[in-house]
Amino acid sequence: MNFELGKLVRPNIWALEPYSCARDEFKGMQAHVFLDANENPYNDPLNRYPDPLQEKLKERLAPFKHVCPSQMFLGNGSDEAIDLVYRIFCNPGIDNVVAIAPTYGMYKVCADINEVEYRSVPLNDEWQLDPKTLLSAADINTKVIWICSPNNPTGNDMSREAIHEVLTKFEGIVVIDEAYSDFSTQKPFRDILDNYPNLIVLNTFSKAWASAAIRLGMAFASEEIIGLFNKVKYPYNVNLLTQEKALAVLDDFMHVEGWLTQIKREREHVLPALQELPIVLKVFPTDANFVLVRVTDANRIYRYLIEQGIVVRNRHRVQLCQDCLRITIGTRQENNELLGAMRFFK
């Protein structure tokens, strides 16, 4: 593959002299008096700016993700990483991106915010992508292809072979959003980061790691690409409280593993039970912690569930998802409440 990062990056970003913050400059030196950042000397430790590159946290994360700290970017949710991909690679009004459909909505919202054309290519009847169609939607101004696996809202893994084909044949950036990969049995793509200079993998603390409130997302890529993320991000994009809470999650990882087992077990309970319901026409196979179901009348069932105090996601208006609801796997009690309510729908 003919991959030249310099040709893909927006010229202004390639040439950018990043802001050098006080904490960057003193790095590596010994000091005990900090009069460099106009901080207040009182109210320790909240008075100090946090580590701009979150080095301690990245060191702790590395063995969990099997990725070197220098190949990691941490951001305010993976949504920050999604937006940065546009800001780094896509010239507004000129470049475009290609994505599967249906998929996670923020890829399109960020494209619109950044004035980048968004080309969506429908998945087939089995919610799989066809590499040839995806690649043929790309032209010389296509900088990025977005793939989400397991995909939101369909729930299924994209075929590994199909993704490989896109990765090898496309000379731009391929982002694989693996926000839900802990719920799947498929090997994560971050494991083969070194094989693809054009690959960016997204992960998050918000799903299997049960920490959506702290807003912490991860991007894994070559050191060169991560260098670009670090140039463009706000200097202190991940606050101290988030960094500390994230370390606490990793210190107590047994809990995460327990929850994961529980959720996967619940999934086995919920899927067949949904299939039994007369109002459910189809339960789509899922590798995530949610399931897409086609029902007799999504709008009416959605409103009825709200009246019962149960909120699911109505995907009726999403391309190819007519009369579909997306339902998160909850606790046994929550799932039973949902199933009970759906059983009584008239």
Ligand code: PMP
């Ligand atoms: N990617 C996908 C596929 C998602 O479904 C979501 C959240 N719903 C995100 C990314 C965003 O995650 P975060 O909380 O890390 O911003």
